[in-house]
Amino acid sequence: MAEIEAYQREAGTLDMQAEPMILNIGPSHPATHATLRLIAELDGETILKLTPEFGYLHRCFEKESENATWTQVIPYTDRLNYVSSLMNNVGYAMAVEKLCGVEVTERCQYIRVLICELSRIIDHMVCIGTNMVDIGALTNFWYFWKPREEVYRHLIEPLTGIRLTTAYTRIGGLMWDLPDGWVEKCRDICRDVIVPAIADVNALLTKNRIFIERTMGVGAIDPKEAIARGFTGPCLRAAGVPLDLRKDETYLVYDRFDFDVPIGEEGDTCDRYMVRMEEMRQSLRIIDQALDQLPEGPVNVDDPRFILPAKKDVYETIEGLMNHFKHVMDGVQVPAGEVYSATEAANGELGYYIVSKGGGGPYKIKVRPPCFPLFQGMPHLCEGGMIADLIAVLGSVNIIAGELDR
Amino acid sequence: MTDKQPSVVLAKLIERFGDDIVATHSDFGDDTARVNRERIVEICTFLRDDPDLLFDFAMDLTGVDYLGEEPRFEVVYHLYSLEKKHRVRIKARVPEEDPVIDSVIPVWVGMDWFEREAYDMYGILFRDHPNLKRILMYEAFEGHPLRKDYPKARRQPTVGVEE
Amino acid sequence: MAVNHAKDGAPGFLTTRFEALLAWGRKYSIWPFTFATACCGIEVMGAFGTHYDIARFGAEVIRFSPRQADMLLVAGTVNYKMAPVLVRIYEQMLEPKWVVAMGACASSGGFYNNYSVAQGIDKFMPVDIYIPGCPPIPEQIIDSIVLIQKMIDSGGSRARDRWPIKI
Numbered sequence: 001m002a003e004i005e006a007y008q009r010e011a012g013t014l015d016m017q018a019e020p021m022i023l024n025i026g027p028s029h030p031a032t033h034a035t036l037r038l039i040a041e042l043d044g045e046t047i048l049k050l051t052p053e054f055g056y057l058h059r060c061f062e063k064e065s066e067n068a069t070w071t072q073v074i075p076y077t078d079r080l081n082y083v084s085s086l087m088n089n090v091g092y093a094m095a096v097e098k099l100c101g102v103e104v105t106e107r108c109q110y111i112r113v114l115i116c117e118l119s120r121i122i123d124h125m126v127c128i129g130t131n132m133v134d135i136g137a138l139t140n141f142w143y144f145w146k147p148r149e150e151v152y153r154h155l156i157e158p159l160t161g162i163r164l165t166t167a168y169t170r171i172g173g174l175m176w177d178l179p180d181g182w183v184e185k186c187r188d189i190c191r192d193v194i195v196p197a198i199a200d201v202n203a204l205l206t207k208n209r210i211f212i213e214r215t216m217g218v219g220a221i222d223p224k225e226a227i228a229r230g231f232t233g234p235c236l237r238a239a240g241v242p243l244d245l246r247k248d249e250t251y252l253v254y255d256r257f258d259f260d261v262p263i264g265e266e267g268d269t270c271d272r273y274m275v276r277m278e279e280m281r282q283s284l285r286i287i288d289q290a291l292d293q294l295p296e297g298p299v300n301v302d303d304p305r306f307i308l309p310a311k312k313d314v315y316e317t318i319e320g321l322m323n324h325f326k327h328v329m330d331g332v333q334v335p336a337g338e339v340y341s342a343t344e345a346a347n348g349e350l351g352y353y354i355v356s357k358g359g360g361g362p363y364k365i366k367v368r369p370p371c372f373p374l375f376q377g378m379p380h381l382c383e384g385g386m387i388a389d390l391i392a393v394l395g396s397v398n399i400i401a402g403e404l405d406r
Numbered sequence: 407m408t409d410k411q412p413s414v415v416l417a418k419l420i421e422r423f424g425d426d427i428v429a430t431h432s433d434f435g436d437d438t439a440r441v442n443r444e445r446i447v448e449i450c451t452f453l454r455d456d457p458d459l460l461f462d463f464a465m466d467l468t469g470v471d472y473l474g475e476e477p478r479f480e481v482v483y484h485l486y487s488l489e490k491k492h493r494v495r496i497k498a499r500v501p502e503e504d505p506v507i508d509s510v511i512p513v514w515v516g517m518d519w520f521e522r523e524a525y526d527m528y529g530i531l532f533r534d535h536p537n538l539k540r541i542l543m544y545e546a547f548e549g550h551p552l553r554k555d556y557p558k559a560r561r562q563p564t565v566g567v568e569e
Numbered sequence: 570m571a572v573n574h575a576k577d578g579a580p581g582f583l584t585t586r587f588e589a590l591l592a593w594g595r596k597y598s599i600w601p602f603t604f605a606t607a608c609c610g611i612e613v614m615g616a617f618g619t620h621y622d623i624a625r626f627g628a629e630v631i632r633f634s635p636r637q638a639d640m641l642l643v644a645g646t647v648n649y650k651m652a653p654v655l656v657r658i659y660e661q662m663l664e665p666k667w668v669v670a671m672g673a674c675a676s677s678g679g680f681y682n683n684y685s686v687a688q689g690i691d692k693f694m695p696v697d698i699y700i701p702g703c704p705p706i707p708e709q710i711i712d713s714i715v716l717i718q719k720m721i722d723s724g725g726s727r728a729r730d731r732w733p734i735k736i
Binding site for chain 3: 026027028029030033034035055056057058059060063064075079082083126142145146148149152163164165401402
């Protein structure tokens with residue numbers, strides 16, 4: 001740091017004949033989307049060095065999960081990436097099912113794909129909406145909040161009972177099946193609300209001179225650097241690397257759908273925005289195909305070791321009562337071992353590393369958050385740029401503090 | 407997970423490093439190798455550069471506390487190859503009296519913060535790490551919270567604010 | 570401040586009318602400072618959105634500066650690393666101010682009882698309204714604004730007057 005300053009002072013390029021200014025973009029700042037802290041050393045408006053700091057939302061997911069049963073961990077998982085909670089639930093359930101060796105039913109897999117893609121759409125809407133608010137384009141926030149409200153009120157709330165933190169999946173299946181009329185409602189909302197909203201925002205932004213000037217070339221990263229730093233998800237795809245776990249290590253029933261994976265070129269903020277917009281459109285395609293192909297059948301595996309018995313059996317037979325009691329008090333009995341299971345969350349690869357010593361609760365669960373390497377790469381993206389570009393990049397990288405801090 | 411050739415990765419590792427690969431298994435479809443901690447940087451460099459393996463993505467680094475076993479801590483690396491599309495898990499045990507292991511930042515620069523978090527949560531020290539400070543807890547915090555003998559609900563005196 | 574009753578119990582006509590005017594002005598322009606940390610922050614954004622429009626109740630301007638805000642809306646978990654930041658912001662706000670603890674985490678720590686999460690912000694500052702829920706729906710935030718309006722109207726004492734409570 002001192003070397004850069006000395007060099008610039010000699011070369012006569014140091015902006016002010018003084019020491020660089022340290023600016024604390026503190027943990028409570030509108031543009032940091034809560035609880036992120038960036039300490040920037042500035043020379044005029046150029047950032048010489050950026051130090052990110054976080055941990056202001058550390059809620060001890062791992063320690064709490066060590067003291068809970070397997071099913072009790074599920075509410076903790078949906079507070080990780082709270083904007084798309086269903087994806088975290090699905091990722092966790094898949095990891096435990098991999099450890100147990102249980103294969104869920106086909107209907108369950110289709111429903112999991114549906115909720116994952118809906119969550120991906122609403123996550124990208126938050127990212128783009130709040131990113132644009134930071135840059136100054138407030139209208140897109142309102143345009144994107146309406147479809148989110150519709151999805152929350154008419155799709156997620158009737159399905160899971162709550163808008164935001166859902167805890168919908170269970171080990172071996174789901175909480176319950178889709179309610180009546182959900183499929184038609186989903187089609188209606190996708191067609192009548194989400195598609196026009198994306199079109200509106202597209203019309204406002206994509207060819208907008210101010211937006212292009214503000215985001216093109218800002219925060220660019222090349223593919224090799226992105227790979228070395230562990231970037232995944234839309235930020236990596238914007239840099240030109242075609243990694244998408246839905247295609248490369250396909251899970252659930254993604255191999256039955258026909259969809260594209262958008263790849264960017266420069267890896268700058270504009271590319272990240274474009275990749276996210278296109279991913280939303282591709283998610284709509286997947287949702288359409290999934291709704292068409294949705295099979296009938298049960299959503300839970302028919303295995304009393306994992307699934308709570310029907311209430312009728314609990315009240316009328318002694319076996320049902322004992323089964324229910326064991327499930328609730330001891331938890332699902334999972335074999336010993338360790339497993340790593342990754343899904344393509346909205347932000348990148350969401351990995352769960354689970355160590356089990358048998359029994360009803362985990363020994364250790366580590367979540368590999370997709371935005372951890374992204375936030376770590378912030379200095380690389382922003383150093384040398386200006387302070388206003390930092391805000392644009394921070395919004396486009398979509399740091400969700402619940403996931404970053406766990 | 408897709409079916410792949412059993413343990414191509416593990417076979418190459420054992421062939422190259424022999425006894426330093428203490429144990430391997432492929433339970434639940436995940437190739438896992440437990441290695442000697444002294445040669446971790448060499449092993450990681452081999453994994454990244456060998457043309458059949460090409461593990462260019464370091465996905466995760468974490469510590470695990472096996473309280474009661476000796477050595478107590480384990481550092482776990484999860485790697486992914488973009489081109490070959492395979493994964494591997496490398497584990498290295500680290501004893502409690504001497505919880506030091508070489509940092510793999512020279513191999514993958516993205517492991518920086520993962521190592522800081524393992525230090526913060528478990529107290530595992532990484533030799534030659536450029537900036538080994540606490541990352542999730544505040545600086546004045548004492549102890550390493552994810553260790554099994556740290557009680558979950560222990561309160562420490564709050565810094566900077568009165569209760 | 571709430572409508573003050575004078576010590577001798579007999580406020581003058583003009584004083585009460587003036588204070589009623591002040592209360593009317595205050596209650597219909599409660600500007601919130603949203604200290605949104607976690608999931609409740611998303612519901613706050615929903616409350617400020619078009620469907621649950623909180624601007625109808627006077628909370629029109631969301632000021633991200635504590636100097637310009639009346640109400641501190643703490644939405645989300647506060648942990649010990651964040652607590653000094655929160656207290657500093659509270660101290661920077663000007664009187665009269667109200668504090669709303671939104672959600673289970675801000676009220677009492679939520680279902681996180683561990684080494685890092687503060688068991689409720691009322692350990693650090695007086696709280697006027699607690700909103701239960703995890704997360705609460707945006708209508709509950711509107712409810713809290715209406716309750717503050719009633720508090721201003723009725724002249725009840727604020728939590729600040731009962732602070733600190735040591736149990």
